[in-house]
Amino acid sequence: MTLVVGLNGSPRRNGNSARLLDEALRAAQGEGASVSRFDLAFMNVSPCKACEDCFVDGECIIQDDMDRLYEALEEADAVIVASPIYFSGMSSYAKMAVDRCQVLWARRKVLKVDRKPGTGAMVLTAAQPDAKFDNAVSELRAFLIGIGIAPGEVLKVAGADGPSFAADHLDVLAKARDLGANLVSSISGP
Numbered sequence: 001m002t003l004v005v006g007l008n009g010s011p012r013r014n015g016n017s018a019r020l021l022d023e024a025l026r027a028a029q030g031e032g033a034s035v036s037r038f039d040l041a042f043m044n045v046s047p048c049k050a051c052e053d054c055f056v057d058g059e060c061i062i063q064d065d066m067d068r069l070y071e072a073l074e075e076a077d078a079v080i081v082a083s084p085i086y087f088s089g090m091s092s093y094a095k096m097a098v099d100r101c102q103v104l105w106a107r108r109k110v111l112k113v114d115r116k117p118g119t120g121a122m123v124l125t126a127a128q129p130d131a132k133f134d135n136a137v138s139e140l141r142a143f144l145i146g147i148g149i150a151p152g153e154v155l156k157v158a159g160a161d162g163p164s165f166a167a168d169h170l171d172v173l174a175k176a177r178d179l180g181a182n183l184v185s186s187i188s189g190p
């Protein structure tokens with residue numbers, strides 16, 4: 001069964017990123033996928049220490065909630081990263097987890113341990129109508145490629161001022177559902 005893993009980088013449990021991620025995951029489920037959501041802001045995740053121990057054995061010396069995220073990301077057929085835009089980048093919660101995925105990068109690039117093919121997608125929300133998404137897109141692309149996942153669709157939602165913006169905009173919810181459904185059908189094929 002196709003496994004879709006969703007990462008929520010917002011500290012708002014029911015904010016825009018969370019709601020859109022849920023919508024995408026539900027649509028993925030509707031296409032037959034099994035899904036799991038990780039709320040990074042509510043997990044015990046320490047920053048990367050840059051010790052490079054993972055270059056030796058592909059394991060992290062820090063033992064925290066990243067252990068279960070590593071496992072899920074390695075098993076995932078698809079990964080959706082949802083984050084609010086903070087100062088024109090991804091949130092610190094998202095960045096903390098991304099940096100800790102140096103372990104998965106090390107497995108791919110240093111230890112040459114491949115993973116099965118995977119597809120990624122992003123859902124980014126920002127309050128300003130002219131918000132800048134480029135930094136977050138560029139960093140999250142590097143993240144996905146680095147852990148062995150091909151980056152795919154990006155849903156950028158500008159003008160999302162207030163936590164219930166997404167919930168109040170049916171067109172935006174529909175785009176998130178399309179993203180989730182497309183992700184699964186792109187993996188399963190016609």
Ligand SMILES: Cc1cc2nc3c(=O)[nH]c(=O)nc-3n(C[C@H](O)[C@H](O)[C@H](O)COP(=O)(O)O)c2cc1C
Pocket residue numbers: 010011012014015016017018083084085086087088089125126127128129130131132160161162163
């Ligand atoms: C620390 C912080 C920094 C922010 N920086 C930006 C920004 O640079 N550009 C922008 O358009 N919105 C910015 N915002 C607004 C959020 O991106 C926006 O409200 C988003 O929809 C929140 O998503 P959420 O409900 O998933 O948390 C910022 C919000 C916070 C708390």
